[in-house]
Amino acid sequence: MKVWDRFVRIAHWSLAGCVLAAWITAESKLKSAEALHEWLGYAALAVIALRFGWGWIGPRYARFLQFVAGPARTLAYAKAVLRGNEPRYLGHNPLGGWMIVALLSVAALASLTGWLSVTDRFWGVEWVQDAHEALGDALIALAALHVAGVVYTSWRQRENLAAAMLSGVKRPPEPGDVA
């Protein structure tokens, strides 16, 4: 059944593309790569802003209120993962939901500090440059953890979740699943 709407899928893959390309162009010595890095940041910021809006007005599984779980439920889910008896979620599971919030927030902050660092006001300001680098590093670390979580959950559920983010389609819920 259809779980991820077209906007969520396009936003996901375009943001992933921006982050990956921004990472590759981050340390380049080429002027053109530097310019590209800058534009990737603006594009990422636009995607993130739209995704935040969609998180309130979009369909069920796109909404933050649907997938952002409270601390108790998140902890219970994490414990269930460690025991190996976590339920299948049709949308994002509680840990995945928090990962999305973390990825979007850190990506937004990385983009914003990058933007600041090329304004006249904050040009060459050390804390802005340091914050941008640290946020970029944190973003890549989170993205790696996100991919690891997707691979693990795909294996546990015998369902290719990366492919589901391409097609939007997931196996219908079975008894015991959280829809």
Next chain:
Amino acid sequence: MGKAHWHGFFAAAALTLMVPAAHATGFATCDSGPREGWQPQDKLSAMLKEKGWQVRRIKEDGGCYEVYAVDDKGQRTESYFHPRTLAPVPRGAKDHKG
């Protein structure tokens, strides 16, 4: 861009992950010898201010002084200077002698 460049990128990126503090953007490198022979950053800063530049930050990069400034025309600049001679180092220079 050659294949070796991509390997370099990924190696650099992997290293960046492991050592977040060790960034070197390296638009140029300088053959500047031991630090005892270097002129102080303050002198470079004063020299550029004299030209009407607004100096924001000076740091070391690849044996050069890397300067972030707004120049006399109001343009943001990131430029390199040789620590011994304080001569400008062109972008892309390798082991510039000053």
